[in-house]
Amino acid sequence: MNLRLELTRFLSLGYVLSSSFMFWMGLSLFTDCHSPIVVVLSGSMEPAFQRGDILFLWNRNEKNNVGDVVVYEVAGKSIPIVHRVLKQHYDRSTGEQLLLTKGDNNNGDDVPLYARGNYYLNKTKDVVGTVKGYIPQLGYVTIWISENKYAKFGLLGLLALSSLISSED
Amino acid sequence: MFSLNQRFQHVSSLALSCSFLVIALIAATSWLQLVKDNVFELESQLSHIRSATRFAKQKRYGGSAVNPTEVSKIRFNADFDFSRLFNWNTKQVFAYVTAEYEGDENPHTMNEITIWDKIIPSRDNATFTLSDIDAKYQLWDLESKITERPLTFKLHWNIQPWFGFLINGETTGSKTIELKKPVDKQKGK
Structure with a gap:
């Protein structure tokens, strides 16, 4: 057991964590959006977006146009x-x-999904961001991990195993 | 020196950056192809727009028993060809017709409402000659009147790519008309 080696390892772990956190926060500031990258969870926009697709959001626009896809x-x-x-x-005058929104794959508009008594969304209050970019299916890993308990334990096991192996060399 | 772990990390990071490069190339070249095809000035024909207007008292339309809202059903003809919007990076095209208009009681408002839309999944089904079709969505405003002011009808498109950026555009053929006042007896009160 080498204390210096362990500390270095701890430091590099901290470096990885803090740099990914800074990347996320930087992206969040740049896009003015509290979650600039989201994974699609439902099929209500099929065939445009399927479950697991990754969307990149932008929220510095003052208003949305009809036909925009928003989160x-x-x-x-x-x-x-x-x-x-x-x-x-x-x-x-007021900005x-x-x-009013609707899922491409749904029959009716979204009024039943809105807060009780609301017939419209408010752009500044309710909209998280407008979808600008798209990558298919890559986010399915996160759905798989969050919905399948074996996947979660499997991943933890794999991490533990890899740390054991790497400490041997 | 080179453990299995290191090799794995190296290969996977190389694969990741290569695939991102390929994705960026696909997105960029398809954009260039769209510009070359001049799709941002696609032509369309909207014609024979006519309406039937009723009064609605439901809250959903912003109406009440005392002050009902005008709700219009539209019928129209449309003629357009979106096959140029399809290339190697087009997953689907979303075509939609909107009505654009300024506020009347509150002149500061700008409004846009979809009356019809269509998901076009492939190039083979991208040419449309629609005559006398019903709009999918009814037309009503925040104000109680929608008739007797100029509404501009326009056909727009939205490209859903396989990778990369969503692209929006509108066609050149727009049509401005005023809807007829409802010939109605039961205008509340």
Whole structure:
């Protein structure tokens, strides 16, 4: 057991963690969006987006156009929703914008998903970001890990095993 | 010196950066192809737009028993060819017709409402000659009136890529009309 070696290892671990945290926060600042990269969790936008697709968001736009795909969060519901803007009403004097959204694969619009008594979303309050970029399927790993307990333990086991192996050389 | 672990890390990081390079190339070349095909000035024809307007008292339409909202159903003809939007990086094209208009009681508002949309999955089905079709969505405003002001109808498109950026555009053929006042007896109160 070499104390210096262990400390160096600890330091490099800290370096990896802090640099990924800084990357995420930097991206978050740059896009003005609290989660600039999201994974699609539902099939309501098929065939455009499937479960597991990765989306890159941008939130520095003042207003959205009809046809934009936005990610929004409804107060009191934890899961963000990715749907397309169907209607928009923008007030140039106050800068406020009301949006109505709909999933491409759904029959009706999103009013039943909104907070009780709301018939529109508020751009500044509810919208997390507008989808700008797309990579298919790569995010399925995160869904798999979060929904399958064997995958979770398997991954932990693999990590433990690799740390054992690497400490031998 | 070179453990299995190191080799694995090296290979996987190389594979990752190569695949990202390929993705970037695909996205960039498909964008260039779109510019070359001049898709940002695609033509379309919207014609014979007509409407039937009723009064709605439901809260969903922003209406009430005392002050019902005008809700219009549209029928229209459309003629367009979106096959040039398809290349090696096009997964689907989302075509949609919107109505754009300024506010009346509140002149600061700008509004845009989808009345019809269509998911086009392949180049083979990208040419449309629609005559006398029903709009998918009804038209109503935050204000109680939608008729008797100029509405600009326009056909837009949105390319969903296999990799990279979502691209939006609109076609050149737009049509501005005013919807007719409802010939109605039961305008509340």
